[in-house]
Amino acid sequence: MGVPHMGKTLLQKVWDLHTVRALQTGQTQLFIGLHLIHEVTTPQAFDGLRVRDWRVARPDRTFGTVDHIIPTRDRTRPFLDVLAEDMIGSLERNCQEFGIRLAGLDDSRQGIVHVIGPELGMTQPGMTIACGDSHTSTHGAFGAVAFGIGTSQVRDVLASQCLAMEPLKVRRIEVNGTLPPGVYAKDVVLTIIHRLGVSGGVGYAYEYAGDAIERMSMDERMTICNMSIEGGARVGYVNPDQTTFEYLKGRPFAPTAEAFDRACAWWSSIASDADAEYDDAVVIRAEELVPVVTWGVNPGQSVAVDGLIPSVQDVDGGGEAINEALDFMGLQGGQPIAGLRVDVAFIGSCTNSRLSDLREAARVVRGHHVAPHVKALVVPGSASIKRSAEQEGLDEVFRTAGFEWREAGCSMCLGMNSDKLEGSQVCAASSNRNFKGRQGSPTGRTLLMSPAMVAAAAVAGEVADVRRLA
Amino acid sequence: MTEPRRITSVEGTALPMRGHDIDTDRIMPARFLRAVTFEGLEQHLFEDERRGSVAGDRSQAALHPFDDARFAGASILLVNRNFGCGSSREHAPQGLRRFGFCALIGESFSEIFFGNALIIGLPCLTATPETVAALMEQVDAHPDVALRINLETGVCEVGDVSHAVTLPPNARDSLVTGAWDTTSLLLERYEEVDAAAARLPYVGGWSI
Numbered sequence: 001m002g003v004p005h006m007g008k009t010l011l012q013k014v015w016d017l018h019t020v021r022a023l024q025t026g027q028t029q030l031f032i033g034l035h036l037i038h039e040v041t042t043p044q045a046f047d048g049l050r051v052r053d054w055r056v057a058r059p060d061r062t063f064g065t066v067d068h069i070i071p072t073r074d075r076t077r078p079f080l081d082v083l084a085e086d087m088i089g090s091l092e093r094n095c096q097e098f099g100i101r102l103a104g105l106d107d108s109r110q111g112i113v114h115v116i117g118p119e120l121g122m123t124q125p126g127m128t129i130a131c132g133d134s135h136t137s138t139h140g141a142f143g144a145v146a147f148g149i150g151t152s153q154v155r156d157v158l159a160s161q162c163l164a165m166e167p168l169k170v171r172r173i174e175v176n177g178t179l180p181p182g183v184y185a186k187d188v189v190l191t192i193i194h195r196l197g198v199s200g201g202v203g204y205a206y207e208y209a210g211d212a213i214e215r216m217s218m219d220e221r222m223t224i225c226n227m228s229i230e231g232g233a234r235v236g237y238v239n240p241d242q243t244t245f246e247y248l249k250g251r252p253f254a255p256t257a258e259a260f261d262r263a264c265a266w267w268s269s270i271a272s273d274a275d276a277e278y279d280d281a282v283v284i285r286a287e288e289l290v291p292v293v294t295w296g297v298n299p300g301q302s303v304a305v306d307g308l309i310p311s312v313q314d315v316d317g318g319g320e321a322i323n324e325a326l327d328f329m330g331l332q333g334g335q336p337i338a339g340l341r342v343d344v345a346f347i348g349s350c351t352n353s354r355l356s357d358l359r360e361a362a363r364v365v366r367g368h369h370v371a372p373h374v375k376a377l378v379v380p381g382s383a384s385i386k387r388s389a390e391q392e393g394l395d396e397v398f399r400t401a402g403f404e405w406r407e408a409g410c411s412m413c414l415g416m417n418s419d420k421l422e423g424s425q426v427c428a429a430s431s432n433r434n435f436k437g438r439q440g441s442p443t444g445r446t447l448l449m450s451p452a453m454v455a456a457a458a459v460a461g462e463v464a465d466v467r468r469l470a
Numbered sequence: 471m472t473e474p475r476r477i478t479s480v481e482g483t484a485l486p487m488r489g490h491d492i493d494t495d496r497i498m499p500a501r502f503l504r505a506v507t508f509e510g511l512e513q514h515l516f517e518d519e520r521r522g523s524v525a526g527d528r529s530q531a532a533l534h535p536f537d538d539a540r541f542a543g544a545s546i547l548l549v550n551r552n553f554g555c556g557s558s559r560e561h562a563p564q565g566l567r568r569f570g571f572c573a574l575i576g577e578s579f580s581e582i583f584f585g586n587a588l589i590i591g592l593p594c595l596t597a598t599p600e601t602v603a604a605l606m607e608q609v610d611a612h613p614d615v616a617l618r619i620n621l622e623t624g625v626c627e628v629g630d631v632s633h634a635v636t637l638p639p640n641a642r643d644s645l646v647t648g649a650w651d652t653t654s655l656l657l658e659r660y661e662e663v664d665a666a667a668a669r670l671p672y673v674g675g676w677s678i
Contacts, residue, residue, distance in 0.1 A: 020666045021659070025649050026640035029656055031666045033673065041559065043506035052653075057663075061673070069504060083504040090506045124672060134558040134582055150560030150586035151508075160656035162663055166640060198491050199552035202581055232555065234581045259676035266671050298491050298555075321490060414500045414557075435495040435556060442499070442518035 007275030009170045010126075010239055011205045014145045014270060018128045020162060027164040033127035034061055034144075035157045036113045037100070039091040040068040040416070041132030045155035046094040056098040058161040063122060064095050064102040067112045069416045072379050072406035075105060084417065098158075111382025111408045114138040114350040118222065119384055121251025125240035125267035130157050135350045135432065137228040140237030141221035142244055143271065145205070147234060168235060169203055169279035174210035177286035182467035184360070185220035186352060186430070186450035188212070188284075190292045190302050192224075193231040196282065198300040201233025204279070207272065208238050212286040218247040219356040226351045227432055230299040239271040293337050293463055294434045294448040296325035301434075305453070305465045309335050328436055329445050330424065338463050340447070342428045344421060345376040345458035346439075347403075347451050349413035349431035353381030357430065357451040358389050362397040364455035364469055370402035371461025377404040377419070379411040403458070415440020428457035476648040477591055480573040480619045482545030486606035487535050492549065493556035494583065498565050500557075511565035540613035548606050549576035550599075554583025563587040573619055575626065575635055577602050588641050591650050593621060595635040605633065622646055 008016075020029040035058075042064075049056070056062060069084045079085040088105065095102040103109040109116055114135050117123040125143035129136060134148035147163065156163060175188060192206075206228050213221065221238045228236025238244075245264050248254040255263045294302040295309045301322075303309060309326070311333020312319035326333055331340075347353070347361050358380065370376045378398050380386040386408055389395055395405045412419040413431035420440025421427055427439055427446050434446035447463065456466040502514040517523060521537045535541060547566060553576045554562060563586045566574070574587070574594045584594050597605070608615060608628055618627040619635060621642055626635045637645070644650040656663075667673045 017670065018666065020662050023649075023652075023655055024647070025644035025652075025655070027644070027652075029663075031663060031670070033670065040503055044508055044560075047507070048653075054653075054657075058667075086506060087504065127672060132558060134556065136558075148558040148582055150558050150563075150582065150589070152560060152589040153585065156589075156653050156656055159653050160660075160663065161667070162656045164652040164656060166638065198555060199578060199580070202552070202578065229556075229582075232552065232580065255676045262671070262676050298493070318490075324489075414495075416500050416504060433493075433495065433556060435493045437499050437518045438495050440500070442524050 007273035009272040036131040037064040048155040059099040115381035121254035126270040138226040140225040143240035171280040175212040176210040184450040185223040189227040199232040201231040205235035206233040219354040340463045343425040344427040348379030351432040352430035361451040361455040365401040368459040376458040379406040477645040484546040485541040485544035490551040494562040497562040508564040512568035551577040555580040
């Protein structure tokens with residue numbers, strides 16, 4: 001008769017392993033295994049260190065790149081954009097002064113921070129990861145516990161390699177069954193957000209499980225974990241498995257030879273126990289899922305591509321929000337989403353800019369041409385993805401079809417560089433946020449969808465059902 | 471850099487900012503993140519929906535609360551559900567703090583926004599939807615009415631009426647004891663951090 005075994009979730013195990021101590025405030029001091037930094041949310045944090053004459057505690061566990069503000073066309077230095085030049089210069093000087101590795105503009109490893117961490121094998125199961133960006137949840141695809149943080153917390157991590165954190169509850173989201181053709185990871189996560197709401201995940205980590213998730217590639221798992229925050233969950237993760245280990249094997253920062261075997265054993269051990277207890281559980285049938293498109297101003301406001309945009313009569317309460325969104329989007333309740341004219345098609349962002357996304361989009365556009373009124377661009381997630389895509393000839397497929405083929409960066413997901421919507425343009429986007437003004441024009445309108453659906457919209461010149469084109 | 475200080479109460483007039491799921495892109499559009507300091511951010515709060523902006527002139531028939539002179543000088547911001555969702559940009563709470571807000575009362579807050587506000591000493595208190603609605607109505611009717619928030623007792627007084635407003639105990643304690651600026655706290659007893667790191671196989675190059 002021993003102590004009854006209490007199963008633990010991955011979150012609990014990683015949390016316990018990284019706990020330094022309980023702070024007097026009641027928060028947990030958590031050691032951060034990997035700190036990723038970029039140009040936009042760090043300048044004030046480094047200034048904070050200098051003011052107090054502090055050093056970076058663990059430069060060996062810190063890595064930087066440039067993604068948010070950089071141009072995706074002409075990268076001649078100094079940039080014509082003096083503010084961008086100032087921010088990039090600031091990160092370069094800070095990394096040099098504090099001894100931090102930087103995959104800068106000309107580095108072959110440069111790319112969106114949430115794309116390159118995994119790609120270089122820095123992101124590993126069982127780690128705690130922090131980055132001054134809410135889409136840090138992406139790294140949870142590897143079974144890491146990854147937090148998006150603000151600039152003062154970036155300062156905390158730089159100075160101490162720790163964060164003061166509140167514990168999280170865990171909601172298990174099981175997706176079982178086989179996804180129908182034309183339905184992608186993006187559709188899965190948009191459906192989850194639609195069902196559970198944009199604030200449904202506040203206070204929770206989302207554990208994505210079930211055989212549909214288990215069969216997914218790492219790229220697909222990253223798409224799902226990436227958008228956890230759009231459902232209010234700061235952390236999302238998938239338990240590490242053979243798919244995870246195979247992805248990591250041979251990557252620059254992954255362990256090698258015997259160390260890799262030891263790592264796999266440890267990585268397996270941190271997965272949630274079969275008898276782990278969850279604070280909540282949700283089950284979704286993959287067969288029921290369809291391609292979805294957002295019609296509103298938050299990622300929960302989506303509808304099936306062959307469905308109708310909701311109207312106030314369809315809901316109990318919340319009518320004001322629907323009307324406000326319809327007004328901003330220039331739409332009528334009850335109108336079909338398919339056939340809605342688009343002006344811009346954007347394939348990119350930390351959600352959907354990976355090689356498999358580009359392959360799938362290229363498959364849709366091959367042999368077609370972008371509609372004459374549509375401006376279409378592909379922005380690969382990293383310099384490495386861009387090279388691989390070019391080796392496969394995907395760039396030619398896109399260029400021939402009338403897409404622009406750009407350098408890696410965040411680009412039109414948030415419009416911090418010159419890649420912006422103009423006026424009230426409607427954009428079919430593979431990115432993550434359809435907030436008012438998100439894509440750089442205060443009146444710009446964003447429709448979120450899978451990269452294949454963006455490709456279909458670019459060709460049709462309007463929202464189109466990719467299942468009919470494939 | 472602000473020195474840590476105890477925050478036990480906030481008193482002042484309020485500004486009602488209605489709507490659920492107000493994201494940080496709305497609070498502080500991304501183009502104002504194109505700077506290496508937080509200075510001047512208070513000038514750009516909700517810029518794209520306010521008077522004089524393209525979107526503001528198009529869609530906002532009513533005066534935006536941030537343009538409404540009746541609420542000028544407010545130190546408490548009243549909001550609804552899931553305020554501050556989306557991007558982790560600290561520029562949003564920094565802008566609000568620099569504008570003069572010393573506390574927010576709302577139905578709920580995004581987790582990242584809540585943490586970003588806490589670490590700069592800006593408490594985000596929660597109240598029931600009924601309380602928030604009552605406070606908003608009262609402030610609309612009497613914009614010069616003062617709210618008195620006691621963080622320790624979890625009470626917001628308006629005239630003779632007391633409303634319950636809450637903070638998670640840890641956040642409350644860190645504010646009232648002055649421990650909300652966490653960096654120094656995290657640097658104390660640093661040998662324990664090294665010990666925690668040494669237990670992790672990936673930190674030691676998989677030699678353990």
